[in-house]
Amino acid sequence: GQNIDQPTEMTATEGAIVQINCTYQTSGFNGLFWYQQHAGEAPTFLSYNVLDGLEEKGRFSSFLSRSKGYSYLLLKELQMKDSASYLCAVYSSASKIIFGSGTRLSIRP
Amino acid sequence: DGGITQSPKYLFRKEGQNVTLSCEQNLNHDAMYWYRQDPGQGLRLIYYSQIVNDFQKGDIAEGYSVSREKKESFPLTVTSAQKNPTAFYLCASSTRQGNYGYTFGSGTRLTVV
Numbered sequence: 493g494q495n496i497d498q499p500t501e502m503t504a505t506e507g508a509i510v511q512i513n514c515t516y517q518t519s520g521f522n523g524l525f526w527y528q529q530h531a532g533e534a535p536t537f538l539s540y541n542v543l544d545g546l547e548e549k550g551r552f553s554s555f556l557s558r559s560k561g562y563s564y565l566l567l568k569e570l571q572m573k574d575s576a577s578y579l580c581a582v583y584s585s586a587s588k589i590i591f592g593s594g595t596r597l598s599i600r601p
Numbered sequence: 602d603g604g605i606t607q608s609p610k611y612l613f614r615k616e617g618q619n620v621t622l623s624c625e626q627n628l629n630h631d632a633m634y635w636y637r638q639d640p641g642q643g644l645r646l647i648y649y650s651q652i653v654n655d656f657q658k659g660d661i662a663e664g665y666s667v668s669r670e671k672k673e674s675f676p677l678t679v680t681s682a683q684k685n686p687t688a689f690y691l692c693a694s695s696t697r698q699g700n701y702g703y704t705f706g707s708g709t710r711l712t713v714v
Contacts, residue, residue: 500641525702527702532689532708532710533707533708534691534705534706534707534708535644535691535703535705536705537702537703540701540702579643579644583702588646588649589695589702589703590646591636591643591644592643593642593643594642594643596641
């Protein structure tokens with residue numbers, strides 16, 4: 493079966509660092525995406541990991557371990573505008589991406 | 602500029618009526634998708650199409666229908682058979698391989714009154 497797990501909600505403080513974890517069990521794996529979604533809006537692309545290791549892009553970094561079926565998204569120097577849902581998604585087979593339920597991140601001043 | 606357009610942004614439907622949501626893209630993408638999102642939940646796949654004149658059911662296709670007569674267009678009809686149609690509907694497109702991720706439209710919020 494297909495299963496992607498991530499925490500439902502997280503809270504962090506402005507200026508701090510937060511790590512959002514994602515574990516997956518899918519039939520086939522070709523890569524893992526992270527998307528950001530503000531309430532009532534479409535998801536926007538953050539990162540794509542194909543190989544094991546850490547990919548850094550500004551304040552956001554994403555890590556992948558294929559052997560463990562595990563990924564995390566690391567957000568540094570948190571800003572209020574980072575309050576959003578973060579979706580972990582696995583590219584499991586040709587033209588099919590499976591999405592997790594998302595983690596709703598709240599940033600407090 | 603290339604992109605994907607959904608219309609309308611908000612839609613109200615009476616119970617028992619069919620309604621069609623529009624999705625158009627000018628990205629020259631082969632594949633297109635329809636997702637449904639309920640409050641506080643992730644995206645669930647309704648239908649997808651990898652090529653013109655062909656489409657496949659996703660995880661929650663019951664009560665929905667689609668067509669793909671043109672590469673640019675992938676309209677979704679929410680039929681009266683859909684028991685709980687009130688939701689946020691997202692259309693997306695990608696290259697046929699999908700490995701560059703999806704480009705999403707801005708969504709249509711459907712409310713049954």
